[in-house]
Amino acid sequence: MPTVYVTAPESVAAELAETLVDERLAACVNAVGCQSTYRWEGEVITDDETILLIKTTDEGYDRLAERIEELHPYDVPCLERFDEAEMADSFGAWIAESID
Amino acid sequence: MPTVYVTAPESVAAELAETLVDERLAACVNAVGCQSTYRWEGEVITDDETILLIKTTDEGYDRLAERIEELHPYDVPCLERFDEAEMADSFGAWIAESID
Amino acid sequence: MPTVYVTAPESVAAELAETLVDERLAACVNAVGCQSTYRWEGEVITDDETILLIKTTDEGYDRLAERIEELHPYDVPCLERFDEAEMADSFGAWIAESID
Numbered sequence: 001m002p003t004v005y006v007t008a009p010e011s012v013a014a015e016l017a018e019t020l021v022d023e024r025l026a027a028c029v030n031a032v033g034c035q036s037t038y039r040w041e042g043e044v045i046t047d048d049e050t051i052l053l054i055k056t057t058d059e060g061y062d063r064l065a066e067r068i069e070e071l072h073p074y075d076v077p078c079l080e081r082f083d084e085a086e087m088a089d090s091f092g093a094w095i096a097e098s099i100d
Numbered sequence: 101m102p103t104v105y106v107t108a109p110e111s112v113a114a115e116l117a118e119t120l121v122d123e124r125l126a127a128c129v130n131a132v133g134c135q136s137t138y139r140w141e142g143e144v145i146t147d148d149e150t151i152l153l154i155k156t157t158d159e160g161y162d163r164l165a166e167r168i169e170e171l172h173p174y175d176v177p178c179l180e181r182f183d184e185a186e187m188a189d190s191f192g193a194w195i196a197e198s199i200d
Numbered sequence: 201m202p203t204v205y206v207t208a209p210e211s212v213a214a215e216l217a218e219t220l221v222d223e224r225l226a227a228c229v230n231a232v233g234c235q236s237t238y239r240w241e242g243e244v245i246t247d248d249e250t251i252l253l254i255k256t257t258d259e260g261y262d263r264l265a266e267r268i269e270e271l272h273p274y275d276v277p278c279l280e281r282f283d284e285a286e287m288a289d290s291f292g293a294w295i296a297e298s299i300d
Contacts, residue, residue, distance in 0.1 A: 002285070002286075003105070003180070003182075005203070005284075007230060014135070014137075014146065017135075017137040017146070018137055018144050018146070021137050021138060021139055021144045022139075022144050024139075027138065027139075028136055028137060028138035028178070029136070029137045029138075030107060030134040030135075030136050030149070030151055031134055031135045031136075031137070032132055032133070032134045032151070032232055033133075033232070033233075034230040034231055034232045034253075035214070035217075035230075035231045036228055036229070036230050036231075037214075037217040037218055037221050037228060037229045037231070038221060038227065038228035038229075038298075039221055039224075039227075039298060044218050044221045044222050046214065046217070046218070049230070051230055051232065051253075053134075053151075055178070061286070065286075065288070069288065075290075076288075076290045076291055076294050077288065077291065078228070078255070078288075078291055079287060079288040079291055080201075080203070080284040080286070080287040080288075080291070081284055081285045081286040081287065082182060082203075082282060082284055082285060083285045084105075084180040084181055084182055085102070085181045085182060085183045086102075086161070086165075086180070086181040087179060087180040087181065088165070088169065088176075088177065088178075088179040088180075090175075090176045091176055091177065091178055091179055091180070094176050098138075098139060101280075103205070103280070103282075114235070114237075114246065117235075117237040117246070118237055118244050118246070121237050121238060121239055121244045122244050124239075127238065127239075128236055128237060128238035128278070129236070129237045129238075130207060130234040130235075130236050130249070130251055131234055131235045131236075131237070132232055132233070132234045132251065133233075153234075153251075155278070182282060184205075184280040184281055184282055185202070185281045185282060185283045186202075186261070186265075186280070186281040187279060187280040187281065188265070188269065188276075188277065188278075188279040188280075190275075190276045191276055191277065191278055191279055191280070194276050198238075198239060
C-alpha cells in the first residue's frame, strides 16, 4: 500500500491532513517538520515546511493524489508515492477499513 | 535492505529503539517526532507520536517485526517495510555486522 | 526518481544540503531532526542527527552519491536510495530541470 510523501507550508499542513482523513481519502497522516533547501529564482534558499506521510490503499491512491493537487497551495507540489515491500497484516486491514 | 517504518507513543519510543539495538535486531534507529492525524471512534484527532526508522538486514526482518509486535503498546501498530533500491556498500556491510 | 536518505551531524547538515543544491546535484533537500540510536564500541548510544531526504534524477544519482561520500564527515555514512512508484508529473519535470 502507498505512503504518499507531500511537502506543504506549515500554515496549511494540519488542515490538509485533517481534510484528507475526514474525507476518508487517507487512513492516517504523519506530519513532520523540516527545513527545505532548493533553488528559487537563481538563489539557494531554505524554508520551514512540513512533510506529510499519508497512508492510503492502492485503490485509493488516484483520488487522494487528485484531491491533494486541488487543495495544495503550490503550483508544483512535491507529491510522490512509495510502496511498502511488506507490512503488518492488521495495519493493512485497518487502512483498508478507513478508506472509502 | 529494509528500513522499517513504525510509529509509537513518544513515551515508549526511545526505550523501544534501545531494546531493538541492544538485542541486535536493528543496526540503528532514527527517531523523528511527528503529529499523527487519524479517525478514532468517529472523530478526526491529532496526537504527538514518534516515527522510528529502523535499519536491519533482509534476513533479520522477520525477527525484528515479530519483536516489535511483542513490545509495542498498540493492538494495531503501523509497521511497514521499505526496501532501498541501492545503498552505500560500506553502510550495508555495517548493518550486516550489527545484526545477530 | 530517487529520494536519497542520508543522516549527518546537525552541525554539517545545512551546509551539505546547500552545497548539493548549489552544485545542481539535488533539486531539493528536506532536512529533519532525529535521535539516532546505535551501538558504538559495545554500548548502545543515542545522538542527535539530521536526516536529509534528497531529491534527484535517475541519471543524477551516481554523481550525487559520490559527492555526498566526499563531503560527509563519517567514514561510513548512512546513504540509501529509495525510488518512488509514482509521482506528480510536474514535480518530476521540476526535478529534471533543476539537475545538471
